Amino acid sequence: MYFIFVHPAIIYYHTVSYSFLAQRDGGTALFYVVLSVLLWAVIWCAGLYLIYKHSFVARRNMRYLMQHGKRIEAEIIEVHKLKPAYRSTEYKALVLEARNLQGEQIWHKMQINDSMPQRRRFETGKRVYLRVDPRFEKYPYIVQEGAYGKINYLLFLLWIVFGFGVFAYYLYAYTTENNGYGWRFLTPGHPLISCAGMIFLFAGIIYLIRRFISRNSGKNRESLMVKFNGVKTMARVVKVSGTGTYINNQPQVEFNITFTDRSGTIRNLTIKKIVPLVQMNTVNVAEKEIFYLPGNPSVAFFAEDIHDF
Template identity: 35%
Template sequence: MTGRIFSIFWMVFMLFFAIPFPMLLYYNIRSESMPNPIENDPLISLALVTLSILLWVTLLIGYYYKWVLVNFAIKRNIERLNTTGIPREAKILAATKIPDTYPGCDTYNLKIQFKNLVDSEITHQTAVNDAKPYERRYEAGKRVSILIDPEVKRIPYFIFASTEVSIRKMTILLASLGWLVLLSAVAAYYIYAYQTESEGMGWRFMSIGHPLLICPAVLLFYRFLLAFIAGKLSGKPSEKFLIKFKGIATEAKLLAARQTGTYINEQPMIEFELEFRDNHYQKHQVSIKKVIDLLALDITKQEYISIFYLKDNPQRVAFAQDLNEINGEF
């Protein structure tokens, strides 16, 4: 609960500096010193207008995909997995019921254990909606059939063999309406800005500091920044899922562990130099950077660390502990 409140706080905080703050700054400065649009180069102003439109279009396309289209993509991928997925049998290690999630079915958080695509045993945490709770299929100790994407390229990377998928029309409708409201707000702001600032001289009022340009630029910057930080801290999620579902488990010898000088939330980033032999008994040396909790620094003193590596590219590795902690998809 605390983590969710913290996330909401930072979301509102970042949103303030992306939209209200640039507007307050721009219009306060403009009211104190009215600019003379005739002094601006019309070609530069037109270029800035075009750039702002491109930024908004990029942003809105991303939102539409995330809010609407991704649901159809997931549905299509689930239907594909039902025919092309690689079957595996998974043992349920733990099952926790989530109360009042979806009407008409029970929802469980599961911890399951199964062999991946190269027969290395892995554990995974996921959620499942059970439309037939009276069959009691999802209880600790029981076994369930799953289907894994042979390429591990598209979400979901695996499904339960009994999965049935449908699109909630009301959810899609509300998401589409929300997107249309956002689109209308952006279009209305262009009209408002033109009517109140053009002074009969077209788009010459457009400047590098105008909210029409700054707001989408900041929102896109946030998207790339968060993706970059997440990639630096824990690697790309798709990369980790690929190694987890197609990687070979082994023990790597710890050659060295040293701090990089980078700290995230006062926790040091450690660079590990590891050595291991692949399934062909070829020796490999790799380096992995990882942010370590201060209470878990004992890992730097271990002689061997469990890892997974890709058979086709042994330089792509991940700590087994990190892979066990990722969840979802599905």
């Protein structure tokens, strides 16, 4: 927050000069006003959309999954208590053992809010039911049967207050800086532009980092689809080589594999994964178990990794 809002403001107000406002072009000033308004409008609308997507849309999708999602029975094999989300609930991490939609055995990690811990519903050995979107189009794709979503209206209120705050700063800046020359004081270094630009910059960096980590760790929508819709088989490892990419000082390894799918077709694929340095002596094996999509055998993951997704 400091580098987005505070630092640009400090730099601007310690270096600004209003001596040449009369010489500045009115057309350029109008361009900066339009640019500034567009930047903040995009930021505010994008933020509102994300809040809406992860609240109202997610709750609507959960209701859809309760009615139309495929039902899967699962046994709880591990329970870990996490920090409580609310006073009356317990936040738990479950490890579940189940059969996927193709009948293959899988393990799935899931975090839940237990609103009635006194009923002891989530203990090792007990069974729960999941609802799964077989097409993986309705986020969050997998929900516990009987779960319901709550809308955090405070986020909407805070975002509306943020919008009013930006509008108030427009009024403040114009009142204190126009000196009778309208918006000619507005420059690329003004916080009305530079702060918006910093938001775009940091949002872009965070997006690229998350996309890079998701692509290289395998934890994404595609891997969940393979876990719950995939078929297990053995694949022959043809070649193992390093890619030159490291994440947290752990190397990424490329596996060239070949296997025969359900139709009898021989498939040749490349799977990349991050391998801890202490496990590098285990990568050179003749065969490895994989999961692949029957409808799209080019999408596959190692069975040893699929349970962590």
